Amino acid sequence: MRFKNLYAICVLFCLAASAFAQATPAAVSGTWTGDWGPSPTHRNPVTVELKWDGKVLSGTVNPGPNAIMLQKTSFDAKTGAIHLEADAPNKVHFVIDGKFEQGTMTGSWNHDNRKGDFKIAKK
Numbered sequence: 001m002r003f004k005n006l007y008a009i010c011v012l013f014c015l016a017a018s019a020f021a022q023a024t025p026a027a028v029s030g031t032w033t034g035d036w037g038p039s040p041t042h043r044n045p046v047t048v049e050l051k052w053d054g055k056v057l058s059g060t061v062n063p064g065p066n067a068i069m070l071q072k073t074s075f076d077a078k079t080g081a082i083h084l085e086a087d088a089p090n091k092v093h094f095v096i097d098g099k100f101e102q103g104t105m106t107g108s109w110n111h112d113n114r115k116g117d118f119k120i121a122k123k
Contacts, residue, residue, distance in 0.1 A: 028052040034120030048120055061086055
């Protein structure tokens with residue numbers, strides 16, 4: 001009986017530790033690459049640089065001369081929920097909601113009456 005209790009405690013500790021490790025600033029901060037689009041056949045490549053200090057999330061989409069700064073960002077380390085908003089140069093306001101899980105982020109985006117999904121992975 002003692003062994004079963006010790007085993008259960010160890011398993012719970014490991015699960016809690018892995019969940020905590022997922023949401024550390026180092027796990028979220030960095031360069032992410034992948035694609036987004038309105039359908040499985042119409043995709044666009046994307047690179048996102050994120051910085052999370054444990055409280056504030058910031059970053060850019062497609063860093064470089066045509067970078068788009070992220071606005072109204074949030075990240076919930078407990079659930080992995082992420083929210084981003086960005087204004088593209090053509091005055092299109094993107095709203096992006098997703099989930100961070102084991103080195104990938106997936107979710108949905110929308111602007112005006114268009115919507116789709118995205119998937120990015122940390123480099």
